[in-house]
Amino acid sequence: MTFSTTSTAQPKVAQRLQNPEKIHRSITINKSPAEIYTFFRNFANLPYFMKDLIALTVNSETMSHWVVQLEHGPKVEWNAEITEDKYAETISWRTVGKTEVEQAGTIWFSKAPRDLGTVVRLHMAYTIPAGKLGKFATHLVGEDPDSIMLINLSRLKAYLETGEIPTTKGQPSGRDEDLAPEMKH
Amino acid sequence: MKALCWMAKHEVGLRNVKEPQILNPHDAIIKVTTAAICGSDLHLYNGTIPTMEKGDILGHETMGEVVAVGKQVYKIKLGDHIVIPFDIACGSCHHCEQEEYSACDNTNPNSILADTLYGHSGAALFGYSHMYGGYAGGQAEYLRVPFVDTNSIVIPQGIPDEKVLFLSDILPTGYMAAENCNIKPGDTVAVWGAGPVAQMAIRCAYMLGADRVIAIDHFDKRLEMAERSHAHTINFESAENVLDELKYLTGGRGPDSCIDAVGMEAHGHSITATLDRAKMAVGLATDRPDALRQAIQACKKGGTVSIPGVYGGVLDKIPFGAAFGKGLTFKMGQTHTQKYMPLLLNKIMKDEIDPSFVITHRIDLEKAPQAYQQFNDEKNDCIKVIINMH
Known part of the structure; x- marks a missing residue:
């Protein structure tokens, strides 16, 4: 099997975006393609693992509304339409109507070698208007869209394989902001 | 709390x-x-x-x-x-x-x-x-x-x-370090460092069938502790040449496997060790791998270098030619x-x-x-x- 990462493998809609930024990432998840597809296709599950996705409303079989609050950036919203949907194989989507972040994406689920589970491949294309670019903290490690999607794939893997997303948020430390009020100097 | x-x-x-x-x-x-x-x-x-x-x-x-x-x-x-x-x-x-x-x-x-x-x-x-x-x-x-x-x-x-x-x-770490040596009857295992992980590795190497374990350090009390576990010891400060001593003790063959239980902050007074300290001080290197260098030099042809000692970054002047020339196997990790x-x-x-x-x-x-x-x-x-x- 060969995986093309050239523009010909991009979702058709992406070709309509002018000079889009592109993301190609893949990850291997220790579950079957059908299990991962079924979880992912129910968009109500996405906020469980997607970083910064604060609200997702499913409006119909194909339409959904997304609200993302970036950790060090603005809040952005869009409407998305599913443009392709094959059970246990692939899902494609694109934004419709006016939005600051125009995008299109495809996710593929294919059986990995031996007993390794499933290879999940994600391709995305997006454009951010020049004036808006400065609002995104793209210079911080882990805060650019490519890193965010890589983190999201890792979190999807952790959630499906273990039933939780590893975290240290809320643990104690000796930093002043983490101390209980009566312990602060 | x-x-x-x-x-x-x-x-x-x-x-x-x-x-x-x-x-x-x-x-x-x-x-x-x-x-x-x-x-x-x-x-x-x-x-x-x-x-x-x-x-x-x-x-x-x-x-x-x-x-x-x-x-x-x-x-x-x-x-x-x-x-x-x-x-x-x-x-x-x-x-x-x-x-x-x-x-x-x-x-x-x-x-x-x-x-x-x-x-x-x-x-x-x-x-x-x-x-x-x-x-x-x-x-x-x-x-x-x-x-x-x-x-x-x-x-x-x-x-x-x-x-x-x-x-x-430290006990599983010493055990895995010894297990990584693939010890066979009659084998000699040399261990750099006589700290807690090395002390466990010495006992585990004997447990897994080593004929002899040699511990190398410069702290007398640590070497004495190793001796109580029946290790032969070499103090690298008083020994004339550790590599010659190891060759002599193994009939010229070198230890069958070498354990680096020191890691990134090796002591030592060789030219490379002094250079390491200088480079680390000015941020040109992250680790001081002198024990590892010596373990590679000492190890027999076709032998195994097992590394339980922690490394964090980029190592300088590793004798990779020696490792390649002798066909060494490296086993390491957390x-x-x-x-x-x-x-x-x-x-x-x-x-x-x-x-x-x-x-x-x-x-x-x-x-x-x-x-x-x-x-x-x-x-x-x-x-x-x-x-x-x-």
Whole structure:
């Protein structure tokens, strides 16, 4: 099997975006393609693992509304339409109507070698208007869209394989902001 | 609760912090009964591991009593007395299924940092920098243990903490280092360093059938301890030439396998060691690998170099030509602690090994900040420190 990462493998809609930024990432998840597809296709599950996705409303079989609050950036919203949907194989989507972040994406689920589970491949294309670019903290490690999607794939893997997303948020430390009020100097 | 916190290079503070809470369904909280300071904690103390932050709670050799469990904990029960491995594994990824627990895919929330530095992220570690997950460590009165069903071993009642605490790290680490040597009858194993991991490796190498173990260090008391485990010893400060001595002792062949139980902050007075210190001081190098260089030079043709000593970054002047020319095998990495804990607890219960022989200092928590300094500065007398936590 060969995986093309050239523009010909991009979702058709992406070709309509002018000079889009592109993301190609893949990850291997220790579950079957059908299990991962079924979880992912129910968009109500996405906020469980997607970083910064604060609200997702499913409006119909194909339409959904997304609200993302970036950790060090603005809040952005869009409407998305599913443009392709094959059970246990692939899902494609694109934004419709006016939005600051125009995008299109495809996710593929294919059986990995031996007993390794499933290879999940994600391709995305997006454009951010020049004036808006400065609002995104793209210079911080882990805060650019490519890193965010890589983190999201890792979190999807952790959630499906273990039933939780590893975290240290809320643990104690000796930093002043983490101390209980009566312990602060 | 009281916790030992990394405040800056050469500064460990005892601070009053919040108690840990259950954050995820597979978590447990333990009331820590005993913790230890590890030789690898000194790398943090000396500021040679990147991504430590002021206030991070230290410690990865810990045991205690379970006082709370999450909704999806099935094996571990309230009141269980458990030892916690230093590495945090999820128990369900492909690597965990292969018992490669320290290569766990899922436990490091900061995996993107390790991805960037190392290509891939391994398992998170307790109290060992943000690149390794940023989890609060166990030199504290209470500890949150993620995936506790995977990351623990239950200790039967009536066993003193001292006998089983080192299942958390140094005993499995010494055992895996010896196992990585593929020891055959008649083999000679040379061990660089005679610190706590080396002391465990010496005993485990004999347990796995080594004919002779040779320990190399420059602290007399550590070498004396190695001798009590029936190791032949070489003091590299008084020996004329360690490599010649090792050749002589092995009929010119060289040791069948060499264990580097020193890692990134080797002492030594060779030209390369002096250069290493200078480069590290000005930030041109991250590690001082002089023990590793010597182990590569000494090892027999076709032999194995086993590396339990910790390395963090980019190494300079490694004699790779020698390694290639002699066809050496390298085995290394963080220990798959969870894999070895049941086997080694069994050996402790059968009195085949009692790892408490390395303990030289038993202290209360209040004395621990000074103990870090003492462990770092007085390596001759201070071999292993354990902290009574409650």
